Amino acid sequence: MLHPRRFARPSTLTLALLLGIYGSAWAQHPPAEMAPAPEVQGTSTGRAPLPLDELRTFAEVLDRIKAAYVEPVDDKTLLENAIKGMLSNLDPHSAYLEPEAFAELQESTSGEFGGLGIEVGIEDGFIKVVSPIDDTPASRAGIEAGDLIVKIDGKPTKGLSMIEAVGMMRGKPGSEINLSLVREGGKPFDVKLTRAIIKVTSVKSQLLEPGYGYLRVTQFQVNTGSEVGKALARLRKENGQKLNGLILDLRNNPGGVLQAAVEVSDHFLKKGLIVYTKGRIANSELRFNADPADASEGVSMVVLINGGSASASEIVAGALQDQKRAVVMGTDSFGKGSVQTVLPLNNDRALKLTTALYYTPNGRSIQAQGIEPDIEVTRAKLTREQASDGLREADLAGHLGNGNGGADRPSGSKAAGEPRPQDDDYQLSQALNLLKGLTLTRGK
CATH class of the missing domain: 2.30.42.10 (PDZ domain)
Known part of the structure; x- marks a missing residue:
């Protein structure tokens, strides 16, 4: 898990967008200029009237606990527990962060x-x-x-x-x-x-075979977008020319920084919407569009996802799927389509509050549904047959030579190569096979 950058306490409300499960890396959103409280309809001031009956009940419960509980409990403990209860019953990702938890959330985005x-x-x-x-x-x-x-x-x-x-x-x-x-x-x-x-190294890359690149993003950190750009350049240089196809592996990627997800998507898109968010508070409605540059040079793509692909991973997969830029393969993703905002409080405490939902370019909310792959491929264990020891034509004495002058290929002529990632990863091998098929039918 990743945690956010440490920052000075702001004088105005500071918003921090989170797109992971717990404590994922976050990027600080520009502070709202004297950000107002969320508006509630029905009052001239924009604030709902206080629920006096419920507050009286709360005060009575507090008083009864202090008077009758088997052991003394101080006011601070009772009130902080009440705040935790308020947050924990909203949704699984909202929370009240005491100083230690808030400090952990701020540790770093260095991975x-x-x-x-x-x-x-x-x-x-x-x-x-x-x-x-x-x-x-x-x-x-x-x-x-x-x-x-x-x-x-x-x-x-x-x-x-x-x-x-x-x-x-x-x-x-x-x-x-x-x-x-x-x-x-x-x-x-x-x-x-x-x-x-x-x-955590957020980006890994290698050539699976000549012409076919593999790009693995393990988490979306602050610098992941730039690292993906560098990895694409390395793959092209290693290949010596433009790639025939690329696999973007987002399996078991729990998410991270919203901006990084946008930047990664933008490396593969020339135009159009990447993602947008909708919420109630100021600055919670955002739209992100692709710029004309395409670091991937428009190569055929397959995106791999599974049940561990969450949040920012789903933004990328959803954008590339909706824009028809890539074939999404694997199994259904996790389905976290909400955005958390870190609201600093006094005394080194903070609220981590769900403030918006994000939507793919076609308006799909991923929340509690996830991204469905275009081609479902479940995980499977690969077993390979041993090479046959049987004779081939080229093993027979006096066999004719190849009609085009090609070299003979007797049994055992293929030397075992170095182990490759796709040799033991069924989903990856299927993605590579699909890319090869696309190359054959579309041309290089």
């Missing part, structure tokens, strides 16, 4: 933090893995998107808030932690992990 490398959400009161981050203790231990974390070091997670669960999973690098997981309704199983400093 380096301590922990296990898991992006989590809440489902039916349990902590659910949205996606493991590449090259972290979680991914190396085989934790998968969709796993339910039912216990952390033996303590049940049922009823824990997301912030509480994340706090338990963090710790000193080198320390161990035990997670009890349930996968696809099966029996619980335990995984022991060692916490580490998580250094």
Whole structure:
């Protein structure tokens, strides 16, 4: 998970747009000029009248707890718990951030933090893995998107808030932690992990075969847009000419910075809408359009998504799908189509409040639905047959030579090459096959 930049306390309301599950990287939105409170219809001042009956009930409950609860509870604890209750019952992503949680949210957008490398959400009161981050203790231990974390070091997670669960999973690098997981309704199983400093490389690239590039975006950090541009230039240089096709892999990408999602999309689009947001507060309605530059040179594209592709990943996949720029392949994405705004409060506290929904160019809301791939390809285990030891024509004594003068190809003439990512990744191999087909039918 990523966390936002540290910034000085503003004198006016500062908005920060978040597009991840919990504590994803965020980009500071320009502060509203003396931003007003959200308008509510029906009053001359734009503010709704205070609900006096409910406030009296609240005061009475507070007084009864202080007087009758088995142990003394101070006002500060009761009031902060009341605030947490207000936020936690709105939606899974709104939260009241106390100083420690707010500081963690502000840590950095550099992609380096301590922990296990898991992006989590809440489902039916349990902590659910949205996606493991590449090259972290979680991914190396085989934790998968969709796993339910039912216990952390033996303590049940049922009823824990997301912030509480994340706090338990963090710790000193080198320390161990035990997670009890349930996968696809099966029996619980335990995984022991060692916490580490998580250094996330947001963009990886390589040539799968001559002419066919592979671009993996693991998270959307502040600099991801520029890194994708550099990766595209490297792929072209390595290939020696324009690519025939490109695979953009957004599987298990939990999201991140809105601006980065827009910039990545813009690398592949020459015109049109990328994404827009709709909400109630000032500056929550935004529209982002592509500029004419196209760093990808219009090559054929396949975008890979799965259930761990969330938020900013869905913005990119949805934009490229709606604009008919790429074929989207894989399985349904996570379905987080809401935007969170960080509203700093006094005493180093803040609200993380859901303030808008985002929409794809065709007006689709992804919230609770996700992106449906154009071609569904589920994950599968690849097994390869051993090369046949049987004879071929070229093995027979006295065989005729090739009519065009080509070299003979006896059995065993193909040397085993270096392992390639597509050799063990069924979805990736299918994406590559599709790209090759598009190249053959459309021409280079």
